[in-house]
Amino acid sequence: xxxxxxxxxxxxxxxxxxxxxxxxxxxxxxxxxxxxxxxxxxxxxxxxxxxxxxxxxxxxxxxxxxxxxxxxxxxxxxxxxxxxxxxxxxxxxxxxxxxxxxxxxxxxxxxxxxxxxxxxxxxxxxxxxxxxxxxxxxxxxxxxxxxxxxxxxxxxxxxxxxxxxxxxxxxxxxxxxxxxxxxxxxxxxxxxxxxxxxxxxxxxxxxxxx
Numbered sequence: 001x002x003x004x005x006x007x008x009x010x011x012x013x014x015x016x017x018x019x020x021x022x023x024x025x026x027x028x029x030x031x032x033x034x035x036x037x038x039x040x041x042x043x044x045x046x047x048x049x050x051x052x053x054x055x056x057x058x059x060x061x062x063x064x065x066x067x068x069x070x071x072x073x074x075x076x077x078x079x080x081x082x083x084x085x086x087x088x089x090x091x092x093x094x095x096x097x098x099x100x101x102x103x104x105x106x107x108x109x110x111x112x113x114x115x116x117x118x119x120x121x122x123x124x125x126x127x128x129x130x131x132x133x134x135x136x137x138x139x140x141x142x143x144x145x146x147x148x149x150x151x152x153x154x155x156x157x158x159x160x161x162x163x164x165x166x167x168x169x170x171x172x173x174x175x176x177x178x179x180x181x182x183x184x185x186x187x188x189x190x191x192x193x194x195x196x197x198x199x200x201x202x203x204x205x206x207x208x209x210x
Contacts, residue, residue, distance in 0.1 A: 001026065001080045001208070002102055004087070006178060007109030008171045010116040010164065011193055012200060016109060017084045019201045020208065026080040031088075034067050035059065064088075065095045072101060089174050093181050106182040107207055109200070111193035113168050120164045124153040 001024060007013045017028040035053075038046030045067060052059045068086050071077070083103075087093040096103070111119075122135045124144075128151035133140045140147050157163055182188040189207040194200045 001104050003080070003082045004103055004106040004182075005082055005084045005109065006106060006175065007193075008111065008113070008116055008175075009167045010120040011109040011111040012197065013084050013109055015197055016107070016191075016201065016204050017082050019204065020082055023205065023208065024080060026082060027076050028082045028084050029068065029071050029077065029086070031064055031068065031085040034071055035064075038067060061089060061091050061095065065092060065099075068096075069099055072099075087178060090177050090181060093178055103182075103187060105189055105207065106178075106187045107204060108179060108188060108190045109193050109204075110190050113165075115193070116168065117161050117164050120159045121155070121161045123156070123159045125156055126151055127154050 003020065005013045005017055005020075007016075014030075017030070020026070021028050035046075035049050039050045039053075040046070045063065048063060049059050049067075052063075064086065068083070072081065087096055119134075122137070124133045124135065124140070125131070126133075126146035126149060129146060129149045131146050131148045131153075132138075133146075133153055135143075140153060144153055145151075146153050158167075179188055189210070191200065191203045191207060194203070
């Protein structure tokens, strides 16, 4: 089964992708991971991507599309895959169709903006070992201190309410039009994000069985 996961930053796409991977035994193809791997490997594309990210610019569609195409051609994607973080724009969705890639279902994890801001601004990360916490859902034993290494936990700039609001705005402008695009193809399956992760996973699994 070839799947796309849609949802705003902080909607919990990564968690849903993991659950689907376990159930269907197919790889999750995350553009973020592809980009990081290319930069680490120092490939030509990786170097080009690094220039954009270092300047705080979005990586152009054609570069991302080329990287995704390369990844989907690998052996482990032959039996199906989940695309997480791609397509992000209408142009990318059209390019995916033009590659001849057949998508079976597009699962859209829907969470309100106010809930996403609450979730993300509550995240805390250890500046030393990278362990993650949440002031409501997964607090550290001592507030502001990492359980694993005892170093201070921090609120990342990415998770500050103003930054989250900006990211949500970009999502609504660039990615929301994809819903209509896939709805017209009868491939869109909305899943209402629940308070409990397991409840959202249960709804996602129902979509897979539909």
